[in-house]
Amino acid sequence: MTKTLEQDLRAIALAWQDSAQPQATFEAVGEALKRHVGYGLYTITHALPGGKEVERLYSTNEAAYAVGGRKPVQKDAFREKVFGTHQAFLGRSPADFKPYFPDHDFIVSLGLGSVINVPVVVGGIALGSVNILDREGAYDETHVEKATAIARMVAPALLGCSQMVAG
Numbered sequence: 001m002t003k004t005l006e007q008d009l010r011a012i013a014l015a016w017q018d019s020a021q022p023q024a025t026f027e028a029v030g031e032a033l034k035r036h037v038g039y040g041l042y043t044i045t046h047a048l049p050g051g052k053e054v055e056r057l058y059s060t061n062e063a064a065y066a067v068g069g070r071k072p073v074q075k076d077a078f079r080e081k082v083f084g085t086h087q088a089f090l091g092r093s094p095a096d097f098k099p100y101f102p103d104h105d106f107i108v109s110l111g112l113g114s115v116i117n118v119p120v121v122v123g124g125i126a127l128g129s130v131n132i133l134d135r136e137g138a139y140d141e142t143h144v145e146k147a148t149a150i151a152r153m154v155a156p157a158l159l160g161c162s163q164m165v166a167g
């Protein structure tokens with residue numbers, strides 16, 4: 001029997017209790033995303049203090065995108081949308097995200113041509129983002145809605161990471 005979105009959201013909430021944080025939450029979110037949205041690559045980034053860099057905390061392809069990898073936060077329309085106004089970014093084709101992703105060619109070489117980036121926001125502060133990528137044309141607005149509902153469930157885990165970095 002396939003789990004409903006509601007069942008998966010409950011499973012994620014139960015994962016919050018697991019002592020293996022943040023991994024348990026990241027994996028539960030990944031399972032829900034795979035089932036209800038789909039992806040070829042799933043990563044989670046965490047905004048570092050000062051807001052000038054993000055660090056990758058989770059990746060389903062560590063050979064290509066290793067945990068611990070960092071990227072500078074550029075001042076552009078993509079970053080303003082995701083980290084400024086806290087809206088998800090949808091790139092349906094490589095042309096949609098090429099202006100914002102310096103690693104665009106590498107992403108495309110992995111067979112990935114569409115992307116959804118969901119900001120994870122608590123108290124008006126973007127803690128990081130959940131990022132899913134798949135083949136070109138895989139995503140539309142209905143996928144963004146589901147991805148947003150699921151991805152924001154990583155907030156308690158990212159909050160814990162923020163406290164560890166600050167402490």
